[in-house]
Amino acid sequence: MLRFLLRRLLVAIPTLLLVITASFFMMRAAPGGPFDSQRKLPPEVERNVKAKYGLDKPLAIQYLNYLGGVVHGDLGPSLKYKDKSVTDIIKEDFPTSLRLGLSSLVIGVAFGVALGAIAAMRQNSALDYSLTTAAIFGICIPTFVTAPLLILLFGTTLGWLPTGGLSDARSYILPVLTLALPQIAVVSRLTRAGMIEVLHSNYIRTARAKGLSEARIVMRHALRAAILPLVGYLGPATAGIITGSLVVERIFGVPGLGKFFVSSALQRDYTVVLGVVILYAVLVILLNLAAEVVQALLDPRMRLS
Secondary structure: OHHHHHHHHHHHHHHHHHHHHHHHHHHHHOOOOOOOOOOOOOHHHHHHHHHHOOOOOOHHHHHHHHHHHHHOOOOOEOOOOOOOEHHHHHHHHHHHHHHHHHHHHHHHHHHHHHHHHHHHHOOOOHHHHHHHHHHHHHHHOOHHHHHHHHHHHHHHHOOOOOOOOOOOHHHHHHHHHHHHHHHHHHHHHHHHHHHHHHHOOHHHHHHHHOOOOHHHHHHHHHHHHHOHHHHHHHHHHHHHHHOOOHHHHHHOOOOOHHHHHHHHHHOOOHHHHHHHHHHHHHHHHHHHHHHHHHHHHHOOOOOOO
16 A cells, blocks of 8 residues: 555656646737836836846746745735735635535435436436436536525525525535536535446345345445445545636635636736635645545555555
8 A cells, every 4th residue: 555655656646747837828928017007107117127037037947946935835926916925815716616616515425326326226206307308417517507596595585594695504505515516516426326236136146035124235245345336536636626616716805826826827827826826726636646545445456556
């Protein structure tokens, strides 16, 4: 196990370096700059501002200086938010995205696994078709459609829930639900497909022949094997959902990391964009590694070589 983890981490280093390199040069290749949206600066002032942030140096030197800072844990200062470093912005805004993301993920997995298992156990029934159809709609309908509909129903029409900001616990309900619905749909589809395959396997037939109850067969044997494909999906899905959703955060006025990421990209705030990309890449690598380990623990036939 230790050798497996070390080997994966060694592979992750060049992968992360490739992501940083590609993102760095793509941001620099985009038209415009971090100070183009401001009023026209005198040439001398513009030179001083660029010198302050090291933007007057050749691109290769900027790249090497940035890599040196990343190695030492320094993601640099924000070019648009005065007196703020990228680390400060992530520390301030990431917890909000983390709370929203993890809450919606827990709800998505809990309801998705339950609905998928029910659909599989009632395969080809009216209930199965209904749940499958609902899951397809949940996958196809984007969050920028779901969010306004939820606001219209629960916020404007019924007046049950607040529709913006994060003033109290109730204000989390609509954004969390908006993020959770697609996860419920995807997880239920994956669980259903895995359960149907497992329920028709030989060892399940043997368990039934031994007289085990259907509930015990499902909980002790079928469900454990059926969620293996789900574990592989949850790695990148978790990284994506906890780093923030631009649409949901903008619609509900949530000051999360996703909102900062896009606004910084539009303003050419190079360091903030690169900092969020690095955070996302690290999360994807670590969570994929965790998913592989969990899959191996759930299925002894998978050897960590």
